[in-house]
Amino acid sequence: MSDVGEKASPAEETEREAAPAQPMAASGRFRVDIRLASLLGVLVVLCAVGYFLKPDSFLSESNVSSMLRLAAAIGVVSVGMTFVIIAAGIDLSVGSMVALASVWMTTYATQEMGMFVMVLCALAVGLGAGLVNGVLIAYGRVVPFIATLAMYASARGLAERLSNRETQTVSVTSYNEFFRGDILGIPVLIWMLAVVFAIGWVVLNRTTFGRRTFAIGGNAEAARLAGINVKLHTALVYGIAGLCCGIAAIMVVARTTSGSSTNGMFYELDAIAAVVIGGTLLSGGRGTLIGTLIGVLIFTVVNSIFTQNNLQTDVQNIAKGVIIIVAVLLQYGTTRNRKT
Amino acid sequence: MKEPVNEPGEVLLTMSGIVKTFPGVRALDGVDLEVRAGEVHCLLGQNGAGKSTLIKVLSGAHQPDEGEIRWLDRPARFSSPDAALRIGVATMYQELDLVEGLSVAENIFLGHEPHTLGFARRGLMRARARELMRRLGHPEIPPGREVGLLSAAGQQLVSMARALAHDARLIIMDEPTAALAADEVDNLFRVVADLTAEGVAVVYISHRLEEIRRIGHRVTVLKDGRTVGTNLAADTPTSELVNLMSGRQVETVFPHREANTTDVTDEVLAVEGLTRAGEFSDVSFTVRAGEIVGIAGLVGAGRSEVLETVFGARRADAGTVTVNGRRLRNGSVTAAVAAGVGLAPEERKSQALLLDQAVASNVILASLPAFSRGGFSDLAREYRVSREMLERLDLRPPDPRREVRTFSGGNQQKVVVARWLVRECTLLLLDEPTRGVDVGARAELYGLIHELAASGVAVVLVSSEVPEVLGLSDRVLVMREGRLLTEAPANELTEAAVLDMVMEGSEVVL
Structure with a gap:
């Protein structure tokens, strides 16, 4: 009831001497973002540590190239995940979708039809699975956590059925030659990450689609009452995540020259971790792709440091956990002046 | 059965000269109220008259700036909701504050569960809950039932049982019948009558004069945060009550406006x-x-x-x-x-605004396609148009990059209106446009609404x-x-x- 109690609310919402507003990702002008700067700082420190421990090999061309090639697939998956999380959703099924697409594109039947069909197959499978997620969530009103948990289980199950749990080696030489090769001296996988990232950045920050994604994640009801078709848009966002998984499958298959139902294990956790480290809020409405990319690179550098120094994966996992917490606490520190 | 120990007719509560101000608003400006044991004391007043604030002062949620509260003829301070409860004042808010997933008994004793060494005494809790429901005339509601499964009337009873569990001697009921059907209202009134017979006092708020005549003993009328009529009999004629409530001083002068005389239909x-x-x-x-x-x-x-x-x-x-x-x-x-068509919805923050995002993003939200070429945003034009709009609406500071959260209620409402101005809508639906808006910003919004109409909207x-x-x-x-x-x-x-x-x-x- 709007009584004087309501009138009283200016008490709480009177203009604060507010901290400068968070520069919009789409500000179109270069602005120093403290959070991104601190993330970048973490990355630089980690690189310095790597260099200090192995001065000869860490920053060598071959190690940098192999680090980036390893980062490429998970980077592409994280781009899709960033869209989903900015729209206030979550996708637990990305790893399974990568597995399914990698298996489907490498069956004998698909391989016989050549490289282009293989690529199209991976893209279609990823997009299709993502849209199934999206339709269930947007139109079936299934909670994202549950809908994608179901896809997490069933997509990998389907991949196991399709492949009989066997590793399907790629014998299409044109595929291997192209995707394992270089363009202008840079591996194709790294080009793919760069292109996906660039397209993702433009779509998120420079198109109406991206603006709607931020709006839906920030306040879905407000978006709906502004005439935005929230359901259709939500479905498409999950479709994008699936499409990114299809692209990642192409990359994983190229790197390992095989398709397997065990591909993409724990990608969902790595991708969510990278997105969160990158400063995207799990509650939606805020986030940057640049942050996500730095998040991915931080993990890659850590992995490289550990493998180069022959450390066990158990230590590596502990370090990952610590990094997630430290990075997130650092960001809370820099945003504490904002009252939420 | 435990009986509250109020002497019938004893003066329980006296409030005199209560003042409460918020920035820009003097919500209570000298309220007097006297409540006796065993009576149903009705509070009447228009929206904005100060009823809600008065309830919050009584329940310990707000502290008055001036004035005196006496409880059983001794000065008293309701320094917190908990303190008010301990003194014996319980409040049933209009929006019931029950936890739907918990049982009836758990809700009744929420926050003061009977316990031994930290272990909840569930048996005792249930037994006492059962007794309370019986006292309220509804022994058929089992203490173990989940509250979310009860009807609106049932939930109301649980809320009342909670008040009684504190041995409340004064119960404040804020529009308790708003969500009830006719037969449920009858039961509520029976319960109220039983309570008052036991000496409990009830402060009853309702817009339904008919109810006040049925169960009320005395009426206090508020207007502009002041008591304009007190200790009136419940059968005071309607015209007299309405006269007391109306003629509010509106702080804002409504801008003069030429009546719409267009013949064109x-x-x-x-x-x-x-x-x-x-x-x-x-x-x-x-x-x-x-x-x-x-x-x-x-x-x-x-x-x-x-x-x-x-x-x-x-x-x-x-x-x-x-x-x-x-x-x-x-x-x-x-x-x-x-x-x-454009709508400025009732709940500005939850239904209209992207609070964490820039003003510009909010302003163009309904016109995204108009601000893009082939799906690509025209950011420069977005900022230019937003800035022009902010200057036109006198939003300070007119910075389209600022987060909406940092603006006051009135300015946030302007952002919502700006959204539809940019959309060039021909029909604007405004739902409580001045809610939570201070007096100065109100006048500006009124002017803006007139200006819109003058431009043909x-x-x-x-x-x-x-x-x-x-x-x-x-x-x-x-x-x-x-x-x-x-x-x-x-x-x-x-x-x-x-x-x-x-x-x-x-x-x-x-």
């Missing part, structure tokens, strides 16, 4: 037979270009629901909405927006504040219980006449 909105089961039925009205039509009525009369249905945010069960000669698709916001305005509806509108629709009661030019209506129609149980004077 370019009807922008035509609503016919609009119905939503349980909310409103058979609502028909039209709005012409440049006209401001106000809808007066109490909260729950169906005003906001009508607006949201016109806008397509709710699906109509029957009836049609025609905008600029074209019938709108039922239940489609997208269609309404495409047809040139058709405006539908919903407000709980009768003077606001009368002061702003050309034509006024009065709604009560989901029905359109009257339609009349604003200058033919008086505040008292509208109030009288709006409140149930009073005779219609028109």
Whole structure:
């Protein structure tokens, strides 16, 4: 009831001497973002540590190239995940979708039809699975956590059925030659990450689609009452995540020259971790792709440091956990002046 | 059975000269109230008269700036809700504060569960809950039942049982019948009668005069945060009560406005037979270009629901909405927006704004395609147009990059209006546009609404504040219980006449 109690609310919402507003990702002008700067700082420190421990090999061309090639697939998956999380959703099924697409594109039947069909197959499978997620969530009103948990289980199950749990080696030489090769001296996988990232950045920050994604994640009801078709848009966002998984499958298959139902294990956790480290809020409405990319690179550098120094994966996992917490606490520190 | 130990007729509570100010608003400006044991004391007043603030002072949620509270003839301080409860004042808020997933017993004892060494004594809790429900005349409600499964009336009883579990000697009931059906109301009144027979005092707030006559003993009337009538008998004539409540001093002067005299009957909105089961039925009205039509009525009369249905945010069960000669698709916001309709919804923060995002993002939210070429955003134009709009609406500072969260309520409302101005809508639906807006910003919003109408926009305005509806509108629709009661030019209506129609149980004077 709007009584004087309501009138009283200016008490709480009177203009604060507010901290400068968070520069919009789409500000179109270069602005120093403290959070991104601190993330970048973490990355630089980690690189310095790597260099200090192995001065000869860490920053060598071959190690940098192999680090980036390893980062490429998970980077592409994280781009899709960033869209989903900015729209206030979550996708637990990305790893399974990568597995399914990698298996489907490498069956004998698909391989016989050549490289282009293989690529199209991976893209279609990823997009299709993502849209199934999206339709269930947007139109079936299934909670994202549950809908994608179901896809997490069933997509990998389907991949196991399709492949009989066997590793399907790629014998299409044109595929291997192209995707394992270089363009202008840079591996194709790294080009793919760069292109996906660039397209993702433009779509998120420079198109109406991206603006709607931020709006839906920030306040879905407000978006709906502004005439935005929230359901259709939500479905498409999950479709994008699936499409990114299809692209990642192409990359994983190229790197390992095989398709397997065990591909993409724990990608969902790595991708969510990278997105969160990158400063995207799990509650939606805020986030940057640049942050996500730095998040991915931080993990890659850590992995490289550990493998180069022959450390066990158990230590590596502990370090990952610590990094997630430290990075997130650092960001809370820099945003504490904002009252939420 | 434990009996509260109030002597019948004993003066329990005296408040005198209570003042409470918030920035920009003097919510309470000298309230006097006296409550005796065993009476039902009714509080009457329009929206904004200070009832809610008074309840919050009584329940310990707000501290008064001035004035004296005496409890059993000794000075008392209700320093927190907990302190008020310990003294013996319990409040049943209009929006029930129950945890739906917990059981009846758990809700009744929430926060003060009987325990031994930290272990909840569930058996004792249930037994005491059962006894309380029996005392309230509803032994059939089992203490183990989940509260979310109970009817509105059942939940009300649980809320009341909670008050009794604290051995409350004074229970404040804020519009307890708003969500109840007729037979449930009868039961509530029986319970209230039993309570008062035991010596418990009840402060009862309702807009339904009929109820006040049925169970009230004395009436206190508030206006502009002041007590204008106290210790009135419950059978005081309606006209006298309405006279006391009306004639509010509105701090804002409504800008002078030339009555809309266009002969052209370019009807922008035509609503016919609009119905939503349980909310409103058979609502028909039209709005012409440049006209401001106000809808007066109490909260729950169906005003906001009508607006949201016109806008397509709710699906109509029957009836049609025609905008600029074209019938709108039922239940489609997208269609309404495409047809040139805009809505500034009641809950600004949860329904309209992207609080964490820049003003510009909020302003262009409904016009994204117009600010893009081939799907790509034209950011430069976005900022330019947003800045122009902010300057036109006098939003300070006119920085389109600033987060909406950092602006005051009035400025946030301007952002919402700006969104529809940028969209160049021909019909603007405003739901409680001045809620949570301070006096200065109110005047600016009023001016803005007039300016819009002058430029040919058709405006539908919903407000709980009768003077606001009368002061702003050309034509006024009065709604009560989901029905359109009257339609009349604003200058033919008086505040008292509208109030009288709006409140149930009073005779219609028109």
